[in-house]
Amino acid sequence: MSIAASTLLLPAPDASWRLWKPRATSATQSVDSPAEVQLKGRPLVIGLPASACRSIGLVLPNADHDVLEQIIITQLERRGLKLTGGAERNFRWHLLAQTASTATVSVDVLADPFPDDLAVPQASDYTAALRLTALPSGAIVITEEQGTLVLAIGCQGKLYQSLIISPSIAMTPEALAQEVTLARMTFESELGEGLVSSVILCGSDSDPTLAAALEEQTGLPVRATAQLAHHPDLDTHSWPQLLPSVVRQSQQLSRRRAKLLRFGLLGGLLAVSLVFLAFAYLRFQETQAARLQEDVDKTSAPAAQVRKTAENWKALAPAIEPRRYPMLLLAELTKLMPPSGLVIRRFNLKDNTIDLQGDARDAQTAVQFMEDLQKHPILGRYEWSKPSPNVRDGTAQFRTQGKAL
Structure with a gap:
C-alpha cells in the first residue's frame, strides 16, 4: 500500500497535530490531540515526533533479513534499548542501502513507556514522522517538532537518523553550530567522508540572521524552507505493523469481542434451527396421531422414541458447539x-x-x-x-x- 492512500496524522512545530487526507498537498485539519481524530474504515498512519519514536542509523555487515534483524537487536540492546520482535514488536527497521559487504539501515524504536495521549486504538500503523518526508541528500535538516528542536539526516532520500538537540526551539547560533558540527563528524564517520554538504532550516519562521550565523560558523551553505515535502510514492506494503502494546491490546480486544459476537449469533441460529426442526417434527407426529387415532397404541412407541431423540440432541448441544x-x-x-x-x-x-x-x-x-x-x-x-x-x-x-x- 502506498502512503499516499492513507490518512496521516503528523506533529506540528507547536503542540498541535496536522491531519493530512490521502493525496492532499497540505494539512486539512489541526487537532490538539490524536484522540480527537475520528475516522471510520480508513487507514490512519500516525507520524511520531522524535520524543516518542527514536530513529537510529546503523551500518552493519551485509547479511540476509533474519540475520540482520538479530544483529540490529543485539546492537541496540548494547545501547540500553529493549527490543521485542515478532507480532509484539516495538521497533521496525528499514534497509536504505546495501553493498556486497555492508548494509545501511535505519531503525524506529517506540518510546518506553509510550505516551498515553498518543495511543489511538483506530491507528493502523505508527512510524517516525520524518520517515514520511523526502530528506535532501547530503543535508543536515533542523526542524521543529512539538516545541522541540530536532536534527536529522537522510540516506538515499530517506531518514537515516534523528535526534532531539534542544527541548525548546530557543537555541543560540553557537550552540546550534556545535550540534551541527558534531553531527556532521558522526554521520560522515559512519556513511563516508564528504557526505554532509549543506544545512536546511525547516520552519515557517526561519530567522535570516540565524542562517547567516550558522553558515559562518559551520562553513556549510544554509538555506531555509517552510516544510519538507512528503514521500508521495513511499511503498509501505512490506513494512511489518508497528503498534504500541496498549493500542495492539485494544485492537485485539475489539476483534475478540466481534468474534465472540459472531460465534454467539451462529450458535443462536443453530439453536433456533434445531428448535424449529424439533417443533416441525412433533407437529407432524401430532397430525399423524389425529388421523390415525385407531392406531394410537401402535404410534405410542415411536412418539416416545422421538422424545428421547430430542432429549439426546439437547444433551449433545455442547459437543456441536463451534x-x-x-x-x-x-x-x-x-x-x-x-x-x-x-x-x-x-x-x-x-x-x-x-x-x-x-x-x-x-x-x-x-x-x-x-x-x-x-x-x-x-x-x-x-x-x-x-x-x-x-x-x-x-x-x-x-x-x-x-x-x-
Missing part, C-alpha cells in the same frame, strides 16, 4: 505456540477433556505455555492442569489436561 471443534481448538493451539522452542507431541480430545503432551527447550517455556493456555480466550474455557515439567536430556517434557468448564 468453539469445541477439534480443528478449531488445534488451530488456536497452533497460534498460541511460540515461533520456536516448543513441540506438541500428542493432542487428544475426548468428551470434554483435552489431553496435551509436548516438549519444550526448557521448563520456563513449558510453564509459560501452560499459563498461556489458561489465559487464551477459547482454550481458556477449559480448566488446565499445571504439573511441573520433567526435564530430561536438556528437554522439558510436559503433559497437561484441560477439562471443559
Whole structure:
C-alpha cells in the first residue's frame, strides 16, 4: 500500500497535530490531540515526533533479513534499548542501502513507556514522522517538532537518523553550530567522508540572521524552507505493523469481542434451527396421531422414541458447539505456540477433556505455555492442569489436561 492512500496524522512545530487526507498537498485539519481524530474504515498512519519514536542509523555487515534483524537487536540492546520482535514488536527497521559487504539501515524504536495521549486504538500503523518526508541528500535538516528542536539526516532520500538537540526551539547560533558540527563528524564517520554538504532550516519562521550565523560558523551553505515535502510514492506494503502494546491490546480486544459476537449469533441460529426442526417434527407426529387415532397404541412407541431423540440432541448441544471443534481448538493451539522452542507431541480430545503432551527447550517455556493456555480466550474455557515439567536430556517434557468448564 502506498502512503499516499492513507490518512496521516503528523506533529506540528507547536503542540498541535496536522491531519493530512490521502493525496492532499497540505494539512486539512489541526487537532490538539490524536484522540480527537475520528475516522471510520480508513487507514490512519500516525507520524511520531522524535520524543516518542527514536530513529537510529546503523551500518552493519551485509547479511540476509533474519540475520540482520538479530544483529540490529543485539546492537541496540548494547545501547540500553529493549527490543521485542515478532507480532509484539516495538521497533521496525528499514534497509536504505546495501553493498556486497555492508548494509545501511535505519531503525524506529517506540518510546518506553509510550505516551498515553498518543495511543489511538483506530491507528493502523505508527512510524517516525520524518520517515514520511523526502530528506535532501547530503543535508543536515533542523526542524521543529512539538516545541522541540530536532536534527536529522537522510540516506538515499530517506531518514537515516534523528535526534532531539534542544527541548525548546530557543537555541543560540553557537550552540546550534556545535550540534551541527558534531553531527556532521558522526554521520560522515559512519556513511563516508564528504557526505554532509549543506544545512536546511525547516520552519515557517526561519530567522535570516540565524542562517547567516550558522553558515559562518559551520562553513556549510544554509538555506531555509517552510516544510519538507512528503514521500508521495513511499511503498509501505512490506513494512511489518508497528503498534504500541496498549493500542495492539485494544485492537485485539475489539476483534475478540466481534468474534465472540459472531460465534454467539451462529450458535443462536443453530439453536433456533434445531428448535424449529424439533417443533416441525412433533407437529407432524401430532397430525399423524389425529388421523390415525385407531392406531394410537401402535404410534405410542415411536412418539416416545422421538422424545428421547430430542432429549439426546439437547444433551449433545455442547459437543456441536463451534468453539469445541477439534480443528478449531488445534488451530488456536497452533497460534498460541511460540515461533520456536516448543513441540506438541500428542493432542487428544475426548468428551470434554483435552489431553496435551509436548516438549519444550526448557521448563520456563513449558510453564509459560501452560499459563498461556489458561489465559487464551477459547482454550481458556477449559480448566488446565499445571504439573511441573520433567526435564530430561536438556528437554522439558510436559503433559497437561484441560477439562471443559
